[in-house]
Amino acid sequence: xxxxxxxxxxxxxxxxxxxxxxxxxxxxxxxxxxxxxxxxxxxxxxxxxxxxxxxxxxxxxxxxxxxxxxxxxxxxxxxxxxxxxxxxxxxxxxxxxxxxxxxxxxxxxxxxxxxxxxxxxxxxxxxxxxxxxxxxxxxxxxxxxxxxxxxxxxxxxxxxxxxxxxxxxxxxxxxxxxxxxxxxxxxxxxxxxxxxxxxxxxxxxxxxxxxxxxxxxxxxxxxxxxxxxxxxxxxxxxxxxxxxxxxxxxxxxxxxxxxxxxxxxxxxxxxxxxxxxxxxxxxxxxxxxxxxxxxxxxxxxxxxxxxxxxxxxxxxxxxxxxxxxxxxxxxxxxxxxxxxxxxxxxxxxxxxxxxxxxxxxxxxxxxxxxxxxxxxx
Amino acid sequence: xxxxxxxxxxxxxxxxxxxxxxxxxxxxxxxxxxxxxxxxxxxxxxxxxxxxxxxxxxxxxxxxxxxxxxxxxxxxxxxxxxxxxxxxxxxxxxxxxxxxxxxxxxxxxxxxxxxxxxxxxxxxxxxxxxxxxxxxxxxxxxxxxxxxxxxxxxxxxxxxxxxxxxxxxxxxxxxxxxxxxxxxxxxxxxxxxxxxxxxxxxxxxxxxxxxxxxxxxxxxxxxxxxxxxxxxxxxxxxxxxxxxxxxxxxxxxxxxxxxxxxxxxxxxxxxxxxxxxxxxxxxxxxxxxxxxxxxxxxxxxxxxxxxxxxxxxxxxxxxxxxxxxxxxxxxxxxxxxxxxxxxxxxxx
Numbered sequence: 001x002x003x004x005x006x007x008x009x010x011x012x013x014x015x016x017x018x019x020x021x022x023x024x025x026x027x028x029x030x031x032x033x034x035x036x037x038x039x040x041x042x043x044x045x046x047x048x049x050x051x052x053x054x055x056x057x058x059x060x061x062x063x064x065x066x067x068x069x070x071x072x073x074x075x076x077x078x079x080x081x082x083x084x085x086x087x088x089x090x091x092x093x094x095x096x097x098x099x100x101x102x103x104x105x106x107x108x109x110x111x112x113x114x115x116x117x118x119x120x121x122x123x124x125x126x127x128x129x130x131x132x133x134x135x136x137x138x139x140x141x142x143x144x145x146x147x148x149x150x151x152x153x154x155x156x157x158x159x160x161x162x163x164x165x166x167x168x169x170x171x172x173x174x175x176x177x178x179x180x181x182x183x184x185x186x187x188x189x190x191x192x193x194x195x196x197x198x199x200x201x202x203x204x205x206x207x208x209x210x211x212x213x214x215x216x217x218x219x220x221x222x223x224x225x226x227x228x229x230x231x232x233x234x235x236x237x238x239x240x241x242x243x244x245x246x247x248x249x250x251x252x253x254x255x256x257x258x259x260x261x262x263x264x265x266x267x268x269x270x271x272x273x274x275x276x277x278x279x280x281x282x283x284x285x286x287x288x289x290x291x292x293x294x295x296x297x298x299x300x301x302x303x304x305x306x307x308x309x310x311x312x313x314x315x316x317x318x319x320x321x322x323x324x325x326x327x328x329x330x331x332x333x334x335x336x337x338x339x340x341x342x343x344x345x346x347x348x349x350x351x352x353x354x355x356x357x358x359x360x361x362x363x364x365x366x367x368x369x370x371x372x373x374x375x376x377x
Numbered sequence: 378x379x380x381x382x383x384x385x386x387x388x389x390x391x392x393x394x395x396x397x398x399x400x401x402x403x404x405x406x407x408x409x410x411x412x413x414x415x416x417x418x419x420x421x422x423x424x425x426x427x428x429x430x431x432x433x434x435x436x437x438x439x440x441x442x443x444x445x446x447x448x449x450x451x452x453x454x455x456x457x458x459x460x461x462x463x464x465x466x467x468x469x470x471x472x473x474x475x476x477x478x479x480x481x482x483x484x485x486x487x488x489x490x491x492x493x494x495x496x497x498x499x500x501x502x503x504x505x506x507x508x509x510x511x512x513x514x515x516x517x518x519x520x521x522x523x524x525x526x527x528x529x530x531x532x533x534x535x536x537x538x539x540x541x542x543x544x545x546x547x548x549x550x551x552x553x554x555x556x557x558x559x560x561x562x563x564x565x566x567x568x569x570x571x572x573x574x575x576x577x578x579x580x581x582x583x584x585x586x587x588x589x590x591x592x593x594x595x596x597x598x599x600x601x602x603x604x605x606x607x608x609x610x611x612x613x614x615x616x617x618x619x620x621x622x623x624x625x626x627x628x629x630x631x632x633x634x635x636x637x638x639x640x641x642x643x644x645x646x647x648x649x650x651x652x653x654x655x656x657x658x659x660x661x662x663x664x665x666x667x668x669x670x671x672x673x674x675x676x677x678x679x680x681x682x683x684x685x686x687x688x689x690x691x692x693x694x695x696x697x698x699x700x701x702x703x704x705x706x707x708x709x710x711x712x713x714x715x716x717x718x719x720x721x722x723x724x725x
Contacts, residue, residue, distance in 0.1 A: 057709025
């Protein structure tokens, strides 16, 4: 590769400018100071936000009195144990499972898909729903796509379902829908959350206006933000300004991608294929309308209707006693941090996770374990 | 260990993450393979050091030995093939011990029944060419064939021997030492990943697989005695290599991300695939710990060599945060992430 194409690193990228980041960090400190009480707590509900915050080392330049909490924003982490068990049982029965890499290590009641794979099951890691369908086209075996993700990712699954997938392809949906869980967090007793940073990519689909009703009901501001360091810092400045001024409203700080009405075409595909049903989110609560399941007309592609899946046969061992100690739920609800967990970094590590938050690259515990949390570096 | 956790597969079977070059692999080796061999006294560097190779004192000089088995999929990839990898990998491991003039290599090949003869010839030609570049030859070898399905294609093991006047261990870093990197990171792993997954990235992505003993020889000659540690960031990438060096040396390391050379294509591809370039394998790069007063001389020598044009000073060693690697992103600071054998297929 010629030397001329090598760059000096991230500094020249517009939304990663160190000088502007420092200015925004100073502005954040100023506004938080003007609020006049500490700490100020805001929540984001997106693993990609936490990834970016950690990856660029933003926590080392956030004001000490600003608490940026990661909420239930990791779809892998909130995938419930019985959902993992369904995939494990199918895999053990010789059905080929295709799924995202993060789903491999999520502990089920006694086994993860990675465990099943090591014992001989066929599990393929795919980067997209389309790739899973491709896989099915190239084989005569049945392929089950164990689908996780929020509405953004669910749209991609919907497109594949609508795109005439091969007859040996089906979807085991663990897709989740974010807006209902924000209500749960806002109504949780003892919640400290004074503002939400909403995920920019989900909002490209849903539109920013979807949060208007939430703001009207809970009087908590919502700012839609992107994922580059300056996007996040800019979004936080706007959010604490709204907190300071006591003017709860929706602000779109990601206008280069997000419109108020969102992507109508994608929404149409999403709701054509999926409907919302209530369901348990791992560690959180029962979330009314929080799960996305395939509509009746797509029964042919719905794994749960094509196979009789009996997860009870997995329950030959009691689940690890450690899972009783795990506080992933409280961490995702924003009322505890990983350092409050007695297992964190000891019994629970990415290589041998107890809770799902330690599995996914978007899980709070894994991110903290890897990047050092609130480091004093 | 609790009674319930012992039923977990990860503790009873070897999994792919044990071969990924990270903490899990070091732990497996320590707990099983190295047991019983660690106590045997060695005059020099033996298994206990878990270095790139071993070094035995022979009079005033050192006999350096290293061995490496190579499995890669696909066996022919942009920028190289398994033959080039097998020669360069072992030559580079010797060079990382300070032995830049190898006496020779051994080569053991195991093939699967049905392996194409033309592919074998192509691999042989590639090994010949790479040996010429490195100034080394193959002294002896072994060939086996296994039944269909008993092996995936071909496995090549090479062992290298060399004499050196001084041995440079992984563990020699001291606070104040600077960290030099000989060129851009991530090229090998990303090129393979893109090829293997048939990702439609329309750009020239090539592995950097190359013997770099000549480059290292030039660097060592520029300021003798000032290079305190060396490691090639292969499996596990720059992150694993730096973590190992920091742990063994008892120092902390600060890396300045904006100074780390990386091609825009590799950066974009890595972001698209959700991969950290610091965890991606390289096959023609080295990390050098250098005394601060010699940085200029060593860097000049590296940059004067065709394989070191993009060499850069990327970090420094500190006395606190022992065993940790801190990344200064230009915006803030965080810990550098060590690879854990993510569910990515093997790449070297």
